[in-house]
Amino acid sequence: CVTTGGEAPARSPSTTGDVATQWRMRQAQLREIDAFLMSGRVTSAELGLRADLRWRESNDGQYELRLSGPFGAGAVELRGNAAGVEVRNSDGSQYTSDPEGWIRARYGWTLPITGLRHWALGLPIPDVAADSVLDDRGRLATLTQSGWQLHYTEYQQQNGYDLPRRFEADNGRVKLKLLIDQWDELPPTPAIR
Amino acid sequence: GSGEDELRRFIGDTRTVTAQFSQVQINDRGEKLSSSSGQMVLSRPGRFRWSYMLPYEQLIVCDGEKIWMYDPDLSQVTVRPAADTLTGTPAALLAQRSTLTEEFTVSDLGKRNQAQGVLLKPRNIDGDFEAVEMWLHQGAPERMVFRDRLGNRTEVAFTDVKVNAKVDESQLHFTPPKNTEVVESSATTAPAGPPSKP
Numbered sequence: 001c002v003t004t005g006g007e008a009p010a011r012s013p014s015t016t017g018d019v020a021t022q023w024r025m026r027q028a029q030l031r032e033i034d035a036f037l038m039s040g041r042v043t044s045a046e047l048g049l050r051a052d053l054r055w056r057e058s059n060d061g062q063y064e065l066r067l068s069g070p071f072g073a074g075a076v077e078l079r080g081n082a083a084g085v086e087v088r089n090s091d092g093s094q095y096t097s098d099p100e101g102w103i104r105a106r107y108g109w110t111l112p113i114t115g116l117r118h119w120a121l122g123l124p125i126p127d128v129a130a131d132s133v134l135d136d137r138g139r140l141a142t143l144t145q146s147g148w149q150l151h152y153t154e155y156q157q158q159n160g161y162d163l164p165r166r167f168e169a170d171n172g173r174v175k176l177k178l179l180i181d182q183w184d185e186l187p188p189t190p191a192i193r
Numbered sequence: 194g195s196g197e198d199e200l201r202r203f204i205g206d207t208r209t210v211t212a213q214f215s216q217v218q219i220n221d222r223g224e225k226l227s228s229s230s231g232q233m234v235l236s237r238p239g240r241f242r243w244s245y246m247l248p249y250e251q252l253i254v255c256d257g258e259k260i261w262m263y264d265p266d267l268s269q270v271t272v273r274p275a276a277d278t279l280t281g282t283p284a285a286l287l288a289q290r291s292t293l294t295e296e297f298t299v300s301d302l303g304k305r306n307q308a309q310g311v312l313l314k315p316r317n318i319d320g321d322f323e324a325v326e327m328w329l330h331q332g333a334p335e336r337m338v339f340r341d342r343l344g345n346r347t348e349v350a351f352t353d354v355k356v357n358a359k360v361d362e363s364q365l366h367f368t369p370p371k372n373t374e375v376v377e378s379s380a381t382t383a384p385a386g387p388p389s390k391p
Contacts, residue, residue: 049271
C-alpha cells in the first residue's frame, strides 16, 4: 500500500484491530465532522491552475468556498448550501443551483464540490457506489467514485483527527492536486466507541 | 498634493527596493482570510521577487518577461507572461514599467503617521482590483491596501525598507529546481484557469 512518510506517527483511532475494522471506526469518527474550515492549495497542470483554496462548512449545511490567486487576485467565492449558492467574482455575483456547472461554463473546468466535501476529509460520498483501497492504518489510499479517482499520499494530525494533507483527484480529463495546509473549526474528537 | 509628489519621487528616483513584508487578507465581513510574511526585492522597471516564508514557502519572481509562481511543497511552478499577469497587484504595481498614471487615476489620500498616501483606481475596470492605496515615506513604499471587487482587502506592510541598494541579480531570475513540474499557463490571473470571459 501507499506509505505515507513524512508525518508524525498518528495515534490510530482504534486498538490494533484489522484494517477493515479500523476503517469502519474511522469513518464513524469522520462522519461526525459537520463543520470545518480548510485552507490549502489546488493546482492542475492541464489547466495551468494554481489557486489558494479556502473552504468553510458550518453545521447548518451552509458552506463558503473561495478560490483566489496571488494577492487575492481573480477571486471566485461561493456562498450557500446544497440547494443553491451565490457565486461572486470580479464581474459581479449570481445565484445558481448548479455551482459546478456555473464554474465549468465560466472557467472551462470545475471542482467536484459535492464530492470534495467528503473526499477532503478522507471519506467517500455516503450512499454512493465506491471502490476503495486502504493503507495499512485503515485510511483511504485510493478511492474511485462518481467518475473520479482519488489518491491520498499524505495525512496529518489535526485536533485529534487524522485528516488528508495531500491528495489528487483525477476524472480522466483533469487532474487536480490538492494540498491542505490547515484544518480549523473542527468539532472536538468524539470518544472512540 | 504631497501624496502625488511622493509617488512621482518613487517612480522617478527608485530603482531598487528591498524590504520585509507582512500581508493580511480580510474579507467583506471583516474576517481574516489569511496572513503571511516574507521578503520583497524590487528592481524597476518590471522585475520583482516576492518570497513568502510563512505560513508556507512560496516564491513569485518576475524577471521582466515571465512571472514564475513556485510552490516548493507542490514541487510545481506556474509560468505566465509577465505583461498582463498580476496587473495591479502589489508586486507588479511597484515594478510598473509605465508611469502609474497611465494605468490608474491617482488621487491624494493625505498624510497618516508620516506616510503620504495616494489612491490608485485602475482605468481598465475589468482588472482584479477596484482600488489600491499606496502609502509612501520619503519615496519608499510603507504600506499598500488592495481592494478587490468582492469587498475583500489585501493589506501589505513593509519594514526594513532599503531603497536603491545593490541587488543580487540572481534574485530576479528563476530556474526551476530539478524535478519541478513546470506548468505553462495562459496570461490570465484567474485562479480557476483560462476563463471563458464574456
